[in-house]
Amino acid sequence: MIDLTINTENLARNIELARQRNVVIPTFQQMKHPETLPEKIKVRIKNVGLWDIDPLNLFRVTWKNEPKEHGGQFGQTNYIELPQELTGVRARIICLVGKWFPTGCHKVGASYGCLVPRLVTGQFDAVNHKAVWPSTGNYCRGGAFNSKLLSVYSVAILPRGMSKERFDWLETIASEIIATPGTESNVKEIFDKTRELRTTRDDVMIFNQFEEMGNHLWHYEVTGNAIAETFERIKGSKNGRLAAACFTSGSAGTIGCGDFLKEKYPNMKLAVGEALQCPTLLNNGYGEHRIEGIGDKHVPWIHNVRNTDMVIAIDDDDSQHLLRLFNDPQGKQFLKEEAGVAAEVVDNLDLFGISGIANLLCAIKTAKYYELAEDDIVATVLTDSAVMYGSRIKELAGAEGAYSLTRAAADFGRHLLGVRTDAMEELGYRGRKRIHDLKYYTWVEQQGKTAAELDDLWYDCEGTWGAVHKTAPQIDELIEDFNRRTGLI
Numbered sequence: 439m440i441d442l443t444i445n446t447e448n449l450a451r452n453i454e455l456a457r458q459r460n461v462v463i464p465t466f467q468q469m470k471h472p473e474t475l476p477e478k479i480k481v482r483i484k485n486v487g488l489w490d491i492d493p494l495n496l497f498r499v500t501w502k503n504e505p506k507e508h509g510g511q512f513g514q515t516n517y518i519e520l521p522q523e524l525t526g527v528r529a530r531i532i533c534l535v536g537k538w539f540p541t542g543c544h545k546v547g548a549s550y551g552c553l554v555p556r557l558v559t560g561q562f563d564a565v566n567h568k569a570v571w572p573s574t575g576n577y578c579r580g581g582a583f584n585s586k587l588l589s590v591y592s593v594a595i596l597p598r599g600m601s602k603e604r605f606d607w608l609e610t611i612a613s614e615i616i617a618t619p620g621t622e623s624n625v626k627e628i629f630d631k632t633r634e635l636r637t638t639r640d641d642v643m644i645f646n647q648f649e650e651m652g653n654h655l656w657h658y659e660v661t662g663n664a665i666a667e668t669f670e671r672i673k674g675s676k677n678g679r680l681a682a683a684c685f686t687s688g689s690a691g692t693i694g695c696g697d698f699l700k701e702k703y704p705n706m707k708l709a710v711g712e713a714l715q716c717p718t719l720l721n722n723g724y725g726e727h728r729i730e731g732i733g734d735k736h737v738p739w740i741h742n743v744r745n746t747d748m749v750i751a752i753d754d755d756d757s758q759h760l761l762r763l764f765n766d767p768q769g770k771q772f773l774k775e776e777a778g779v780a781a782e783v784v785d786n787l788d789l790f791g792i793s794g795i796a797n798l799l800c801a802i803k804t805a806k807y808y809e810l811a812e813d814d815i816v817a818t819v820l821t822d823s824a825v826m827y828g829s830r831i832k833e834l835a836g837a838e839g840a841y842s843l844t845r846a847a848a849d850f851g852r853h854l855l856g857v858r859t860d861a862m863e864e865l866g867y868r869g870r871k872r873i874h875d876l877k878y879y880t881w882v883e884q885q886g887k888t889a890a891e892l893d894d895l896w897y898d899c900e901g902t903w904g905a906v907h908k909t910a911p912q913i914d915e916l917i918e919d920f921n922r923r924t925g926l927i
């Protein structure tokens with residue numbers, strides 16, 4: 439499922455390029471455990487900023503970066519735990535923090551997971567190929583960033599309607615930007631552009647996050663481990679259990695960590711979230727919505743639906759109002775003084791981007807649905823942070839006028855504490871199969887997969903998902919060999 443066939447000529451070129459640019463490639467093992475990095479790297483990285491175009495930042499493709507803009511070392515997983523005063527539920531909700539990845543978003547990991555197997559096998563020719571990153575935003579930011587660190591030509595494809603922050607930054611990083619029609623849920627248009635590139639240019643290599651198992655594998659290995667380690671560290675009493683993990687899905691990369699967690703904690707429930715305004719998984723529905731990064735009117739190839747227990751639709755109006763509540767000074771004042779939420783929590787609510795808020799809402803709905811209590815921990819991630827949505831917050835202020843304590847109280851009551859167990863479905867065999875079968879229309883009808891391959895994802899879990907999950911040590915061996923041959927270590 440992840441092809442590791444070697445192309446000797448390209449590989450030799452890639453190694454030479456890495457030698458010239460002083461690029462050492464981190465292994466999966468090092469991304470999981472950056473504390474084991476050679477001292478030499480830890481010392482050199484002290485002079486490097488988190489977003490700097492420096493190949494050393496490949497070593498910061500991990501959840502364990504010290505949370506600082508410049509010179510950070512490595513510690514434990516970055517996470518925030520949310521108290522009952524904020525969530526309204528008894529269960530403990532923990533959120534891994536994506537802000538402290540280079541680019542401010544964990545998608546840099548997904549793009550790394552897709553690129554690296556092809557780089558160290560030589561299937562991708564870093565000198566002559568252009569790396570194409572089709573995305574609704576953050577994945578192509580991550581792909582362009584990783585490409586730049588490796589001195590590779592990058593093509594970022596994303597919908598025209600995505601936030602200004604994303605375009606502004608991409609202008610400085612990507613070699614080429616292609617804006618496709620529409621917004622968040624217009625992935626078909628991205629696929630069309632990708633196909634056009636594939637047929638009109640012979641120097642492109644497409645890294646399609648929606649089908650690349652490297653995306654799934656990165657989260658299975660790195661995010662899965664980060665959540666498990668965090669849970670083990672904080673679970674408290676011996677009764678503490680990882681009751682659920684909830685992730686909204688864009689490419690369904692992140693939810694790949696659920697496969698790892700379910701192997702370790704078989705009783706855990708795994709929930710997938712999407713926007714109520716585009717309820718593809720819940721209702722085979724479609725529509726436009728404002729939760730940037732998720733829900734794209736199709737089921738990604740790499741979503742292991744067989745392992746998903748619950749589908750949840752989140753009203754984008756809830757996430758928009760909470761974005762304002764979490765970031766406006768009046769909102770923060772209300773939360774501290776009226777709702778009694780600890781100041782250190784409130785002061786960190788800008789760690790939530792819009793999809794992070796949607797993830798939190800999924801966690802709350804799951805906790806309510808399963809009536810989870812104090813010993814239960816629900817895990818999720820904050821893919822990016824509010825840094826990415828300053829222009830959206832301004833737009834909300836422009837459309838709705840000044841914020842106030844009264845509006846904060848209304849938003850808190852309605853959009854957070856008032857969240858109910860509606861618009862969700864606990865999946866049985868038939869429910870899961872219904873969602874899996876929906877893949878047919880994108881992947882077999884449009885994207886060239888065969889029905890037999892689709893069936894394998896359902897009926898041959900060991901030969902498909904199981905095989906992917908075993909690949910990381912083999913890729914690590916290839917990476918180590920690659921690094922040795924550059925002569926840089």
Ligand SMILES: Cc1ncc(COP(=O)(O)O)c(C=O)c1O
Pocket residue numbers: 545548574575576577686687688689690691692693730731732791793794821822
């Ligand atoms: C902000 C944001 N949230 C959530 C997601 C969804 O994550 P995944 O693609 O791993 O499902 C993305 C994907 O690009 C994103 O950019």
